[in-house]
Amino acid sequence: MTHIVRREVVGRAQGGTKQVPHGVVVLDTVQAVQAVIRLRVGWRLLPAGGEQEDRQRGGKRAVHGPGDGGRVVILPIPSRVALGKSHVSLVGYCGNPMCEVECMALADYEVYPDVDNLMADIKKYDLFEHVVELEAYGMTVVPPEKMQASEGFIERLRYAIMKACEERNGIELGYHTTAKPDMSVVGKNSWDLLEEDEVFVEAAINPVNLTLVRWLLGQSAVFSGQTWIIKGEGAPGIGLHSDSHGIPPGAGQIAHMCNASWICTDYDGEEDGPTLFVPGSHHYGRATLPHEADTSSTPFRFVPLIGKAGSLAIWNGATWHASAVRSNPGIRVTLVQNYMRSYMRVQHDYESTSPQLLEKYPELARVIGKALYPYEDSRNPDYGRVGQMMKTGTDPFA
Incomplete structure (x- = not known):
């Protein structure tokens, strides 16, 4: 499962909801260490407070952490994390038991x-x-x-x-x-x-x-x-x-x-x-x-x-x-x-499957292979059928 988190950028802190811009989450040291260990996605730990360079993003960002020696976790991309007293709680589930962040569902982008x-x-x-x-x-x-x-x-x-x-x-x-x-x-x-x-x-x-x-x-x-x-x-x-x-x-x-x-x-x-x-x-x-x-x-x-x-x-x-x-x-x-x-x-x-059967079970028409015969009329190919047949030449999932 691809460890890329969704674009929501909200962290839940005890006593309310915390807006976390640009994927920067302020955690105490215990929380930060556990986040890195439990998520295993290469997050970086930075000292809290001051201005830190974020080379992954090609710029600088002011980060303000707690004054008790806390740390800042720079997430790979904008993320949503639940904050507790001493641990990172579950928010969503991607199917990987090692992941406790809501991972991006690639299918949501509808590019494939x-x-x-x-x-x-x-x-x-x-x-x-x-x-x-x-x-x-x-x-x-x-x-x-x-x-x-x-x-x-x-x-x-x-x-x-x-x-x-x-x-x-x-x-x-x-x-x-x-x-x-x-x-x-x-x-x-x-x-x-x-x-x-x-x-x-x-x-x-x-x-x-x-x-x-x-x-x-x-x-x-x-x-x-x-x-x-x-x-x-x-x-x-x-x-x-x-x-x-x-x-x-x-x-x-x-x-x-x-x-x-x-x-x-x-x-x-x-x-x-x-x-x-x-x-x-x-x-x-x-x-x-x-x-x-x-x-x-x-x-x-x-x-x-x-x-x-x-x-x-x-x-x-x-x-x-x-x-x-x-x-x-x-x-x-x-x-x-x-x-x-x-x-x-x-x-x-x-x-030649029964038209009544095809009408009752629409999925059947798809799987019996109408696209197998793009030249059903030998003089006039059906381009709707030809296109689907040709598409499989470039994509095994087509």
Whole structure:
């Protein structure tokens, strides 16, 4: 978090409010020392009284402190500080536990709108830790209580997945805790779910989901497709791989696609057959090689995905992952969602999505990728679409 304080220049002293011009706050020695230690932003201590040169500001300022040997703290820029008897009290909070001054919210300046909107949502939904994990590890798991989903959402989603599987494949699964599916059947006909049930639309445009998707892929991220994973007892695992298919080595500076999976049944341990991740592998900028894929012999360390039903697991498409054998009874149910940057070839063309659905869910029109087809009329390009597509060539957050 950037330690730049807001422009309000008011200090609260005991017994009233004190106007503090130009970022100069008069504190006693104890207060001043604690301010410097607790804020760690390089404030300077000057003797109280007289005229002091402020080289940071290129001028001189008369500062008048208490006559008991107090000190003057020269703040980096105008600031607001609460004054107490022997300490600097909390005024605002920037998200950094070491900071006890109200820090400037850079988004308030509205000079970088594609990022400003994201930062506002990251703060709104308390996603700072998850953004850091995406950058550092290439994956994160957002718990149900942060997902802003409606009551009963995950139960409806799980039911819709199982119902679609049953109807498309002519089978009966039963209850998810006791189901014993034929694994050669349940994986068939699993794609193109968006218009199967409106709960799939809710999953695709969930605000927390889209905030993290757009952090990875920019504001023009497009929805590529949804599929289910239904994994029964004894189902085998799969080897380490990357989802960034077709991205050549050396293109790993940014994410080109991501996987945002809704966990519809509890992942309590490896017995549930969860996804396995190699943290930080997205930094390698390439897919796995054949001799690296076998989880029983790979030299790369991996961790299991653990999360409760209703959680969202999201990862950079370049992050290496696998899955474990499932030994628990019942089935693991997951809705896998792929999102891509606008220059990628998506898995499904959603241009023909029901107009009624688009009217009911305005955010859907944005994420299904209208901007993918700037030349829908081959003779007359739509410049509104072209402009957005071109913007991403200069800004990864566009």
